[in-house]
Amino acid sequence: MAAEIHSRPQSSRPVLLSKIEGHQDAVTAALLIPKEDGVITASEDRTIRVWLKRDSGQYWPSIYHTMASPCSAMAYHHDSRRIFVGQDNGAIMEFHVSEDFNKMNFIKTYPAHQNRVSAILFSPAAEWVISTGHDKCVSWMCTRSGNMLGRHFFASWASCLQYDMDTQHAFVGDYSGQITLLKLEQNTCSVITTLKGHEGGIACLWWDPIQRLLFSGASDNSIIMWDIGGRKGRTLLLQGHHDRVQSLCYLQLTRQLVSCSSDGGIAVWNMDVSREEAPQWLESDSCQKCEQPFFWNIKQMWDTKTLGLRQHHCRKCGQAVCGKCSSKRSSYPVMGFEFQVRVCDSCYDSIKDEDRTSLATFHEGKHNISHMSMDIARGLMVTCGTDRVVKIWDMTPVVGCSLATGFSPH
Numbered sequence: 001m002a003a004e005i006h007s008r009p010q011s012s013r014p015v016l017l018s019k020i021e022g023h024q025d026a027v028t029a030a031l032l033i034p035k036e037d038g039v040i041t042a043s044e045d046r047t048i049r050v051w052l053k054r055d056s057g058q059y060w061p062s063i064y065h066t067m068a069s070p071c072s073a074m075a076y077h078h079d080s081r082r083i084f085v086g087q088d089n090g091a092i093m094e095f096h097v098s099e100d101f102n103k104m105n106f107i108k109t110y111p112a113h114q115n116r117v118s119a120i121l122f123s124p125a126a127e128w129v130i131s132t133g134h135d136k137c138v139s140w141m142c143t144r145s146g147n148m149l150g151r152h153f154f155a156s157w158a159s160c161l162q163y164d165m166d167t168q169h170a171f172v173g174d175y176s177g178q179i180t181l182l183k184l185e186q187n188t189c190s191v192i193t194t195l196k197g198h199e200g201g202i203a204c205l206w207w208d209p210i211q212r213l214l215f216s217g218a219s220d221n222s223i224i225m226w227d228i229g230g231r232k233g234r235t236l237l238l239q240g241h242h243d244r245v246q247s248l249c250y251l252q253l254t255r256q257l258v259s260c261s262s263d264g265g266i267a268v269w270n271m272d273v274s275r276e277e278a279p280q281w282l283e284s285d286s287c288q289k290c291e292q293p294f295f296w297n298i299k300q301m302w303d304t305k306t307l308g309l310r311q312h313h314c315r316k317c318g319q320a321v322c323g324k325c326s327s328k329r330s331s332y333p334v335m336g337f338e339f340q341v342r343v344c345d346s347c348y349d350s351i352k353d354e355d356r357t358s359l360a361t362f363h364e365g366k367h368n369i370s371h372m373s374m375d376i377a378r379g380l381m382v383t384c385g386t387d388r389v390v391k392i393w394d395m396t397p398v399v400g401c402s403l404a405t406g407f408s409p410h
Contacts, residue, residue: 012361012397012398013361013363013397013398014266014363014365014381014393014394014395014397014398015393015394015397016391016392016393017380017392017393017394018053018057018058018059018391018392019389019390019391019392020039020041020051020059020389020390020391020392021388021389021390022049022061023041023043023045023047023049023388023390024043024045024047024388025043025044025045025070025388026043026044026370026385026386026387026388027041027042027043027044027370027371027384027385027388027389027390028042028043028044028070028071028072028073028074028370028371028384029041029042029071029073029074029371029373029384030042030371030373030382030383030384030390031074031076031373031382032373032374032375032378032380032382032392033050033076033078033101034078034375034377035078036052036101037052037053038050038051038052038053038059038062038101039051039059039382039390039392040074040076040083041384041390042071042072042073042074042085043070043071043388044070044071044072044088045070046066046067046068046069046070046071047064047065047066047067047071048063048065048067048071048074048083048085048095048104049061049063049064049065050062050063050097050101050104051390052101062101062102063097063101063102063103063104065095065104067085067087067093068087068089068091069087069088069089069091070087070088071085071086071087071088072086072087072088072116072117072118073085073086073117073118073119073120073131074086074120075120075121075122075129077122077124079124080096080124081096081097081098081099082094082095082096082097082107082122083095083096083097083104084120084122084129085120086112086113086116086117086118086119086120086131086133087116087117088116088117089116090111090112090113090114090115090116090117090133090135091109091110091111091112091113091117092109092110092112092117092120092129092131092141093106093108093109093110094106094107094108094109094110094129094143095107108146109146110129110141110146111148112129112131112133112139112141112148113131113133113134113135113137113139114133114135115133115134115135116133116134117131117132117133118131118132118133118134118157118158118159118160118161119131119132119158119159119160119161120161121161121162121163122143123163123165125165126165126168127142127143127144128140128141128142128143128149128184129141129143130161130163130170130184131161132158132159132160132161132172133157133158134157134158136153136154136155136156136157136158136174137151137152137153137154137158138151138152138154138158138161138170138172138182139151140184149186149187150184150185150186150187150188150189152172152182152189152191154172154174154178154180155174155176156174156175156176156178156201157174157175157201158172158173158174159173159174159175159201159202159203160172160173160202160203160204160205161173161205162205162206162207162214163207164207164209165209166209167183168183168184168185169181169182169183169184169192170182170183170184170189171205171207171214173201173202173203173204173205173216173218174201174202175201175202176201177196177197177198177199177200177201177202177218177220178194178195178196178202179194179195179196179202179205179214179216179226180193180194180195181193181194181195181228195214195216195226197216197224197226197235197237198216198218198220198222198224199218199220199222200218200219200220200221200244201218201219202216202217202218203217203218203219203244203245203246204216204217204245204246204247204248205217205248206248206249206250206257208250208252210252211229211252212227212228212229213225213226213227213228213229213250214226214228215248215250215257216248217244217245217246217247217248217259218244218245219244219245221239221241221242221243221244221245221261222237222238222239222241222245223237223238223239223241223245223248223257223259223269224236224237224238225238225257225271234277235277236275236277236278236336237277237278237335237336237337238257238259238269238336238338238360239336239337239338239339239341240267240269240338240339240360240362241259241261241263241265241267242261242263242265243261243262243263243265244261244262245259245260245261246260246261246262246369246370246371246372247259247260247369247371247372247373247383248260249372249373249374249376249381250271251374251376251399253376254272254399255270255271255272256268256269256270256271256272256399257269257271258372258374258381258395258399260365260369260372260383261369262368262369262370262385263368264364264365264366264367264368264369265362265363265364265365265369266362266363266364266365266369266383267360267361267362267363268360268361268363268395268398268399269359269360270359270360273334273359274334275334275335275336275359276334276335277335278315278318278335278336278337279316279317279318280318281313281318281320282313282318282319282320283320284311284319284320285297285300286300287309287311287320287321287322287325288319288320288321289319289321289322289325289344289345289346290322290324290325292306292309292322293306293308293309294308294309294310294311294320294322295307295308295309295310295311296308309322309323309324310322310323312326312342313342314326314342314343314344314347315332315335315337315341315342315343316332316335316343316344316347316350316351317343317344317346317347319344321344325344325345326342326343326344326345327345328343328345328348329341329342329343330343330347330348330351330356331356331358332351332355332356333355333356333357333358333359333360334355334359338358338359338360338362361398363398365383365391367383367385367387367389367391368385368386368387369383369384369385370384370385370386371383371384371385372384374395379394379395379396379399380392380393380394380395381393381395
């Protein structure tokens with residue numbers, strides 16, 4: 001069952017509308033049903049449930065279905081009311097939900113993977129179900145025949161997936177920190193390019209086909225925006241989370257990025273400003289400010305009879321510097337650094353007070369978040385996690401009322 005939260009809207013933070021409890025294990029996916037007061041959840045407790053809001057204001061399960069294996073991923077296509085559920089055993093099961101969301105019929109099983117399914121997408125135009133798994137592959141299967149159309153293998157577990165319906169390009173993130181761009185064909189695929197920038201495994205991806213921007217979140221607590229449509233290969237770094245970035249959603253209308261991390265952090269990034277690329281870190285055998293040798297520069301240490309110093313890097317200019325020449329810390333939001341980072345003394349002096357003005361807002365979800373999804377049209381967000389709790393949020397105070405024209409969640 002679920003409790004309705006009676007909290008008054010505040011001007012600057014997400015408003016918790018409802019809390020759904022009842023799962024016996026971690027909730028791996030939760031999706032809002034468009035135009036309905038309903039949520040679909042999938043859990044490690046081997047159940048998939050459809051929750052509808054009753055007249056009392058509480059959410060109760062109208063569908064409760066037990067699977068053969070723990071549920072690890074889910075996709076829902078509202079126009080056809082088809083649900084695809086990925087499982088720990090590698091299989092994907094397809095269901096059709098009735099119009100009143102009180103009954104769910106099994107359609108077919110897809111033997112997509114040999115290990116845990118990590119992400120699923122459904123392409124209605126191609127009639128493909130595309131998925132990634134811990135068997136280190138992306139697979140695409142025909143939903144008409146149930147047959148496997150193609151597979152592509154990676155060196156690491158494939159963890160997340162995005163897909164461009166028009167161009168049939170798939171973006172696959174993996175545990176090595178690499179993102180692979182693939183062109184999927186009927187029975188084959190080709191690797192277009194690989195994107196490398198994270199220092200930890202990729203946990204989530206979001207593709208905006210209009211601006212042709214790819215956003216990636218990783219276990220290094222950072223987000224990177226990849227300008228796929230631009231010719232310059234521009235990348236923007238966003239650092240503000242203190243734990244693994246688990247979910248992303250870009251709001252094209254307001255040019256805002258919503259991100260959630262596993263410690264419950266919810267961030268809303270203003271992407272409608274001119275941001276700067278973080279510099280590449282420069283290599284040097286001595287400090288590029290005071291010219292003192294670093295500890296591996298044996299020759300200069302011998303010649304100058306000095307001890308070698310540890311190398312650091314200024315986050316603003318990228319120069320290799322010693323600790324003495326980079327003793328200060330500063331935030332620099334225009335470059336994505338929302339909390340204080342190491343900068344060299346000259347860069348610190350060049351940063352004005354207005355340069356430190358935050359370009360993101362940070363909020364507490366107050367539960368472990370492993371998955372988030374949004375109903376952008378209504379300004380609603382649902383989060384779920386290992387604490388077995390599902391939370392429904394009104395995001396319009398944070399992301400702007402233009403998203404929720406004519407809708408009142410209260």
